[in-house]
Amino acid sequence: MSPVTVVVGSSVGGVRTAQALRAAGYDGDVVLVGEETVAPYDKPPLSKGLLAGTSTTADITLLTEQAAREAGIELLLGRAASGLDVAGRRVELDDGERLAYDDVVLATGARARPSPWGALPGVHVLRSLADATALADDLRQGGPLVVIGAGFIGAEVAATARGMGVADVTLVDPAPVPLSRALDVEVAGILARLHAENGVHTRFGVGVEGIERVAGGLLVRLADETVLPAATVVVGIGAVPNDDWLRDSGLRLDDGVVCDAYSRAAEHVYAVGDVARLPHPRRGGLVRAEHWTNAVEQARTVARTIALPESPLAHVPVDYVWSDQYDRTIQLTGRTGGTLAHVLVPGPDPDRAFAALYADADGTFAGAVTVGWPRALVTCRKAAGQDTGTSLEEIRQALSAPRPGVRKEAAR
Amino acid sequence: MAIVKADLELCQGYANCVVAADDVFDLDDDGVVVLLRAEVPESDVDRVTDAARSCPVSALLVETP
Ligand SMILES: Cc1cc2nc3c(=O)[nH]c(=O)nc-3n(C[C@H](O)[C@H](O)[C@H](O)COP(=O)(O)OP(=O)(O)OC[C@H]3O[C@@H](n4cnc5c(N)ncnc54)[C@H](O)[C@@H]3O)c2cc1C
Numbered sequence: 001m002s003p004v005t006v007v008v009g010s011s012v013g014g015v016r017t018a019q020a021l022r023a024a025g026y027d028g029d030v031v032l033v034g035e036e037t038v039a040p041y042d043k044p045p046l047s048k049g050l051l052a053g054t055s056t057t058a059d060i061t062l063l064t065e066q067a068a069r070e071a072g073i074e075l076l077l078g079r080a081a082s083g084l085d086v087a088g089r090r091v092e093l094d095d096g097e098r099l100a101y102d103d104v105v106l107a108t109g110a111r112a113r114p115s116p117w118g119a120l121p122g123v124h125v126l127r128s129l130a131d132a133t134a135l136a137d138d139l140r141q142g143g144p145l146v147v148i149g150a151g152f153i154g155a156e157v158a159a160t161a162r163g164m165g166v167a168d169v170t171l172v173d174p175a176p177v178p179l180s181r182a183l184d185v186e187v188a189g190i191l192a193r194l195h196a197e198n199g200v201h202t203r204f205g206v207g208v209e210g211i212e213r214v215a216g217g218l219l220v221r222l223a224d225e226t227v228l229p230a231a232t233v234v235v236g237i238g239a240v241p242n243d244d245w246l247r248d249s250g251l252r253l254d255d256g257v258v259c260d261a262y263s264r265a266a267e268h269v270y271a272v273g274d275v276a277r278l279p280h281p282r283r284g285g286l287v288r289a290e291h292w293t294n295a296v297e298q299a300r301t302v303a304r305t306i307a308l309p310e311s312p313l314a315h316v317p318v319d320y321v322w323s324d325q326y327d328r329t330i331q332l333t334g335r336t337g338g339t340l341a342h343v344l345v346p347g348p349d350p351d352r353a354f355a356a357l358y359a360d361a362d363g364t365f366a367g368a369v370t371v372g373w374p375r376a377l378v379t380c381r382k383a384a385g386q387d388t389g390t391s392l393e394e395i396r397q398a399l400s401a402p403r404p405g406v407r408k409e410a411a412r
Numbered sequence: 413m414a415i416v417k418a419d420l421e422l423c424q425g426y427a428n429c430v431v432a433a434d435d436v437f438d439l440d441d442d443g444v445v446v447l448l449r450a451e452v453p454e455s456d457v458d459r460v461t462d463a464a465r466s467c468p469v470s471a472l473l474v475e476t477p
Contacts, residue, residue: 016465023461044468292468293428300462322426322468329425329443348441374425374443381431 009107010034013273020303154236334367334384432463
């Protein structure tokens with residue numbers, strides 16, 4: 001009998017693992033289980049083009065039924081996994097079916113942290129396609145919109161809503177600046193100004209006390225007693241890993257499925273993407289990366305390891321995330337923010353583009369955020385991925401040096 | 413030989429391709445992908461295909477005849 005790999009979770013981590021198994025020449029059965037009934041789709045557009053209405057469900061589909069068939073991937077949609085029997089090598093589904101496996105990949109991702117202020121009508125979170133569609137419907141009715149949480153998703157929703165013509169948008173966060181977990185106050189302050197310049201009211205440094213439903217809409221009550229009227233509220237306060245279904249599996253769970261450097265949670269059990277927590281050689285300790293590129297890269301290494309078990313591939317969490325806000329692409333790589341020292345380097349168009357470079361106390365480059373300057377991101381990302389330290393000064397000079405124009409002739 | 417194609421309209425400058433294969437992909441000053449080579453030999457196809465698949469907006473294609 002041919003071997004079976006069961007992949008649980010059908011978003012980018014799961015779909016890419018299934019596809020990469022085939023690309024790596026795996027000739028066993030590949031079964032992809034997903035709780036949602038819609039065809040697997042990609043998430044970054046949910047706060048960007050799909051919310052704005054500039055991209056469609058078809059545009060963000062990761063795997064059609066036909067593509068699955070052609071690749072020899074058995075798709076079990078609308079089926080949730082409810083348990084894992086590691087010793088017996090079986091995945092239990094919530095309808096009672098048990099799927100035997102030789103290898104299993106856990107790719108159940110994360111869900112939006114629910115609103116601690118109640119789930120009233122008009123109060124949204126944003127994680128799934130259904131969430132995005134419901135939010136888009138409300139935003140098309142106009143504002144006011146209050147976004148609670150100025151992390152990546154909250155900041156993107158505020159920006160997209162402005163682009164959709166929502167007139168009255170307020171972004172609230174108890175931290176003094178947006179993206180406070182990833183950036184220092186100075187750089188985050190520049191992004192706070194970007195919101196203000198684009199007509200978003202910002203209320204940073206003040207928490208939310210509660211949300212009430214009144215005739216004609218919602219009221220968001222802030223800690224300083226301000227009351228913000230809203231037609232729509234978005235709560236973007238982070239995500240929690242979908243690892244509850246593994247509670248009785250005996251696997252080590254600690255805000256995610258704890259894995260070794262090979263993404264292995266146990267013999268023949270691997271985890272990929274937002275649900276996986278694994279050792280980070282450059283940060284020390286275990287890290288749960290919650291970014292697209294990490295999920296894709298980890299899917300590839302895990303698939304290769306399953307297909308060619310005699311040469312397992314280690315996975316180093318990829319410290320890279322992009323975020324599109326207004327007309328800027330914001331890109332972060334490596335370690336940023338916190339107490340790291342930083343310098344600002346102006347981009348080719350200094351009004352629109354810059355890089356903030358971060359360094360450890362000894363001047364070794366640690367990471368960077370670039371705004372509107374993807375070329376600088378490339379330099380910084382390559383340096384951040386190296387084990388031998390580069391000095392911040394070296395990166396600064398590389399970014400500041402004029403460079404010969406790249407040849408465009410080969411492009412078609 | 414395989415042929416590499418890029419959709420310059422779709423490209424957002426997310427740069428995953430350049431980090432994966434900087435002998436084939438680069439970005440111009442506006443952050444749009446530039447193909448340094450339009451053809452890659454058989455021995456490079458797997459690596460360049462992985463780089464193309466790392467594009468978050470699927471702007472890249474590696475076509476094997
Ligand atoms: C709105 C939004 C915007 C984003 N924008 C960016 C961005 O610009 N850049 C970036 O780098 N990253 C971004 N991300 C993060 C990126 O999308 C995630 O890192 C990525 O989706 C992780 O993929 P995953 O497959 O591990 O998990 P998920 O995408 O969370 O998918 C998990 C899947 O598993 C399914 N599932 C859960 N439990 C079960 C179960 N018990 N049984 C069966 N199936 C189950 C879920 O339904 C889901 O389909 C964004 C995320 C969101 C939500």
